[in-house]
Amino acid sequence: NAGVTQTPKFQVLKTGQSMTLQCAQDMNHEYMSWYRQDPGMGLRLIHYSVGAGITDQGEVPNGYNVSRSTTEDFPLRLLSAAPSQTSVYFCASSYLLADLGEQFFGPGTRLTVL
């Protein structure tokens, strides 16, 4: 199993550009989520999904869109990048927490917005 994979590993954008961060998992996990990690802020939940076709907002959803068309994939879209979105982004997956799920994390994507 590859676990949770994220692409790209690094990305530099200009303000106003759009892009999609890719996340895939091969563990048949229902639950997938996106976090951003900023110095002194820990990890903050952006969006999450409890299954294909179901998504919901986390703590910091503004400026980000998600969709979940398959169990395996959970892309994160930045429609118009802003410098405040410079961060490291982590995707995670698990069986549902109610089923005693452990979240497995991808290696992260480091995004810089100029």
Added chain:
Amino acid sequence: AQSVTQPDIHITVSEGASLELRCNYSYGATPYLFWYVQSPGQGLQLLLKYFSGDTLVQGIKGFEAEFKRSQSSFNLRKPSVHWSDAAEYFCAVGARGTDKLIFGTGTRLQVFP
């Protein structure tokens, strides 16, 4: 809403010394509790978790944590730290009935030889 506080931003210990990292949570009922470790440039790895039952939880790499309901705490401990334990440690809380996981701001551990 649930929240997590890790009061220590940075801790330095000597190799072989004991370690305790503090975590306090706010939640109206018994939460799910987790400790994760992040090595430099890496993703997060689960050290241990508490869902119910025995309040002393054993994890990987010789770590343990104790759930204390009266103090709303879930402190991480290790009796003898190794240089390879240098990393950032995150406590997290999950609310029963939801699937959101809320992380603390992390504690960076530095280990001196």
